[in-house]
Amino acid sequence: MDPIIAATHADPYPYYAELRAQGGFTFHHGLKLWVASSARAVCAVLAHANCRVRPTQEPVPKAIASGMAGNVFGQLMRMNDGERQRCPRSAIAPALERVYAAQVRALVAARLITVNTDGLYKALFRGPVCVVAALLGFTPAQGRAISELTGDFVACLSPLSNDLQLTAAHSAAEQLRGYFIELLTEADSALLTAIKQRFEGDEETLIANLIGLCSQTHEATAGLIGNALVALRRQPEWRGASMDTLLAEVQRFDPSVQNTRRFVVEACEIDGVRVEAGDVILVLLASANRDPALNEQPDAFLLERTNRRSFSFGSGRHQCPGELLAMEIASATVREILDHGVNLDRLAWHYRPSLNGRIPMFSFVCD
Template sequence: MDPIIAATHADPYPYYAQLRAEGGLVFHQGLKLWVASSADAVAAVFAHPDCQVRPLSEPVPKTIVEGLAGEVFGRLMRMNEGEPQRCPRSAIEPGLALIDRNEVQALVNARLITPDAEGLSKAMFRGPVCVVAALLGFSPAQGRMISELTADFVACLSPLSSQAQLDAAHGATEQLRGYFIELLAKTDSALLAAIKQRFEGDADTMIANLIGLCSQTHEATAGLIGNALVALRRHPELLGASMDTLMAEVQRFDPSVQNTRRFVAAACEIDGVRVEAGDVILVLLASANRDPALDEQPDSFLLDRPNRRSFSFGSGRHQCPGQVLAMEIACATVREILDHGVNLERLAWHYRPSLNGRIPLFNIVGD
């Protein structure tokens, strides 16, 4: 086991506890990077201005830097610091926080969900992006295409991607860009109108970050939905619980994004440890969520947890701006899956190959 393999392990949480016991910020000799595993260390990394989302020497991954996917990547607010991060965020975040949950529920209800493995996969991966596409003003048919193209684009963000996936990502990015150019020219949904009104950057940056909104929705929300189903499979007594409360504990207890990285831009001290320029820090969100210093009884799944805290959506200047929307989509989708009669007792799963995501892929035992 190591901190990266842990993300897709059947139960990584005892290992995370072991890491915390060894120290909040420790250098891992095998991976040649620092590992922040405690709540204090994770908070300190997120708060420090010299811990940045990309290395100074490689603002865009070298595998995509020569293509259109690389151009979009370089404009994403979550992959930038300073004004290139603040400007898109200030335009997009306010509108996302005001989405009508009834509208989200109606959009989820309108989708065809079947209680089989393929139906669950579509509900987890395609459905959330279709909801975001509809909120931005795309038609249902366009939303389905946006969802498929987003899946192709997201593939380029993983170091595990093949050359064929990287090539497909550039083509998908070109098509996504075309869809958004047309959308911006003729459509003003309430969400898109609010974004356009606040946005002060150029059109290419706006389009890149609208693509980024879809790409962030794709995997993180899929993980929320899937891990909620896992929780219900393991704790069937929770079936009658408030979905909002259930999802709030799921995102803390078993987050879909287990870790992220920060790159040290200048020598500094983090949680009492000196790190040097060029160092890499693996930030274990899932481990920090289970730190007793953050929440009492952290290894218990408690619906009525007082003052629930977690790092699942990040913290500080790069905290996920779409947290409220992601939670609303996940809640609505799980409700709809349950209403369609999925047999939780027959669910089996393994985790999608990933270096940081914890996303269950389901099959139905007996099918």
């Protein structure tokens, strides 16, 4: 086990506890990076001005730098610091906070969920992006196309992707850009109007970050829904509980985004340890969530948890602006899956290959 493999391990949490016991901020010689595993260290890294989301010498991964996927990547607020992050965030975050929960539930309920492996896959990976597309003003047919293209585009975000996947990601980015160019001239949805009114950058940056909104929804929300289904499979008595309450604990207890990275641009001190310019820090969000210093009884799944705290959606200047929307979509989707009579007792799963995501891929076992 190492801190990266842990993300898709059947149960990484005892290993995370071992890392915290070693001090919470240590150097992993095999991976040649620092590992922040305690809540204190994670908070310090995410808040430090010298810890950036991309290395200075490689703002866009070399594998995609020469294509459209790289153009989009380079403008994403989540992949930038400073003004290139603040400008799109100041427009998108307030608009997302004003989306009505009832509207989200209605859009989720309007989607057909079939009780088989393919239906469950689409509910996790296609449905959430279709909801976001509808909120932005796309038609249902366009939303389906957007969700499939987003699935191709997100391949460019993973170092595990092969050349064919990267080629498809560039093509998807081109097509998504075309869809959003048309949307910006024709649609007048409440969400898109609110974003446009606040946005002060150029159109290409806005388009890139609207694509980014879809791409962040794609895998992170799929993992949130999937990990909720795993929890309900293991604890059937929770199936009648409030889905909002259940999801609030799922995102802390077993988050879909297990880790993120930061790159040190100037020598500084983190949690009492000196780090140098060029150092890489692996930030174990999921480990910090299980730190007893952050939450009492951290390894217990408690629906009614007092003062629940979590790093699953980040913290500080890079905290995910779509947290409330993701939670609403996930909550509504899990309820719809249950209402459609999906037999959770027949679910089997493995975790999708990933360096940071914990996303179950489901199948049904025969009786």
